[in-house]
Amino acid sequence: MLSKRIIPCLDVKEGRVVKGIQFVDIRDAGDPVELAKVYDEQGADELVFLDISASHEGKKTMIDVVRSVASELAIPFTVGGGIRTLEDIKVTLRNGADKVSLNSSAVNRPALITEGADYFGSQCIVVAIDAKYDEASENWHVYTHGGRTPTDWLVTDWAKEAAQLGAGEILLTSMNKDGEKSGFDLPLLRAVQDVVQVPVIASGGAGSSEHFYDVFTEVDADAALAASIFHYKETSVQNVKAYLKKKGVPVR
Amino acid sequence: MMIGVIDYGMGNLFSVSKALERIHVEYKLGDRPQAIEGCDGYILPGVGAFPDAISALEEHDFIDFIKEKVTDGVPVYGICLGMQLLFDSSEEGGRNTNGLGLFPGTITRFPGIDEQGRSYKVPHMGWNELEIHHPGKALMTDVEEDHVYFVHSFVVKTEESSILYATADYHMEVPAIVGKGNLVASQFHPEKSGKPGMQLLENFCKVMCKQ
Numbered sequence: 436m437l438s439k440r441i442i443p444c445l446d447v448k449e450g451r452v453v454k455g456i457q458f459v460d461i462r463d464a465g466d467p468v469e470l471a472k473v474y475d476e477q478g479a480d481e482l483v484f485l486d487i488s489a490s491h492e493g494k495k496t497m498i499d500v501v502r503s504v505a506s507e508l509a510i511p512f513t514v515g516g517g518i519r520t521l522e523d524i525k526v527t528l529r530n531g532a533d534k535v536s537l538n539s540s541a542v543n544r545p546a547l548i549t550e551g552a553d554y555f556g557s558q559c560i561v562v563a564i565d566a567k568y569d570e571a572s573e574n575w576h577v578y579t580h581g582g583r584t585p586t587d588w589l590v591t592d593w594a595k596e597a598a599q600l601g602a603g604e605i606l607l608t609s610m611n612k613d614g615e616k617s618g619f620d621l622p623l624l625r626a627v628q629d630v631v632q633v634p635v636i637a638s639g640g641a642g643s644s645e646h647f648y649d650v651f652t653e654v655d656a657d658a659a660l661a662a663s664i665f666h667y668k669e670t671s672v673q674n675v676k677a678y679l680k681k682k683g684v685p686v687r
Numbered sequence: 688m689m690i691g692v693i694d695y696g697m698g699n700l701f702s703v704s705k706a707l708e709r710i711h712v713e714y715k716l717g718d719r720p721q722a723i724e725g726c727d728g729y730i731l732p733g734v735g736a737f738p739d740a741i742s743a744l745e746e747h748d749f750i751d752f753i754k755e756k757v758t759d760g761v762p763v764y765g766i767c768l769g770m771q772l773l774f775d776s777s778e779e780g781g782r783n784t785n786g787l788g789l790f791p792g793t794i795t796r797f798p799g800i801d802e803q804g805r806s807y808k809v810p811h812m813g814w815n816e817l818e819i820h821h822p823g824k825a826l827m828t829d830v831e832e833d834h835v836y837f838v839h840s841f842v843v844k845t846e847e848s849s850i851l852y853a854t855a856d857y858h859m860e861v862p863a864i865v866g867k868g869n870l871v872a873s874q875f876h877p878e879k880s881g882k883p884g885m886q887l888l889e890n891f892c893k894v895m896c897k898q
Contacts, residue, residue: 436815436816436856437811437813437814437815437837437857438813438814438815438816438834439813440813440814480813480814480836481836502701505701505702505705506705506708507705507709509706509709509878509879509880509881509882509884509885510836510879510881511836511838511876511879528699528734529699529700529701530701531699531701531702531705533699533702533838533876533879553736554735555734555735556734556735556736556768556840557810557840558810558812558838558839558840559734603810603812603838603840604812632799632806632808632809633808633809633810634808634810634812634813657808657812657813658813687814687834
């Protein structure tokens, strides 16, 4: 049976791991390769690296990080942040990443999803969606540029479109829940799960092992991603998996 | 001992190379047969679409090369798409493309609907458990029924159960590790599949290729 995946996410800026709480405050949480190794040892099923460097130098550093991670670890990892062209996708994957995550660039130019999927296969293309609930329309809207820019897309429509264009996976972050540690956004996840056939990674809101249990049993998410609770050692991947196993959720 | 990694422009060569370095195996990459002639074993990686990969293998003159090596009994390991290429044909890309025909069977897309009519997700993505059918094979030495990382939308369909060293269950029986003599392959990337994956690579290089 396919097991549920636990995915630590590392936000990388100029080669160092940081984590923005609700996309604003940033604290330094260490070296990406060292952290990646720790997570691998703890039983992380996959890793996500989001490059939030603004500078050209930072982007180059990210390729070195990708190479080091691919050299030292035997688990798959995804790289996102600033991937805008097919050439960017090629460079990232050829340096050892298994998947790329596209966010703003895919909203700006949806054909990028298809170009990447045609060239490397859908399995390499993750579309990351930052979702924020809008009280007035009672629906979730897609935001880009690290959550700063609202778009006209409804999250469910964009998720459907992205999957049709060739996305192999949807990484769905709830901006309302991100950093709150009050649990994943189950209604949002359920809404997206209902409209796409590709795996969905739940992101935003993880604060305890129970939250992972909820997201796997109540909405049947394929994977769940978290950052700060792992970085600041509030719990470990190991603990979360032990808990899930005890409760009968299939984990590796 | 020297492993030749077949570079036809469509493999995740970096991670395979690094995995070989981690288990202290010497290797060379070659984009033409002449560049890697005479190695003790070969790895055929592969990421991308089947028709493109077959064209790329042709362009790089690797089709006959691989067939000759297999006929001569030189160990060859196909990874992911590199495994699918070894079968008779594939329907990927909306038409039928012939493969190398070294394993009997065809490549079809996961139907996405199970026998009870329930839909399920494609690609098959994530860690799934191996069920081992031929534990005695050299490739399978010390490989346990552990989780390995799958990521694929197309799957091997074969009537030949003798080649199924291991399978996984994803709404149907998924051929995970196949073999016939010195020709072996896995649907998953061993270099991305934790301990059991690294064990397979090690077995291929140090048990099967060591002459």
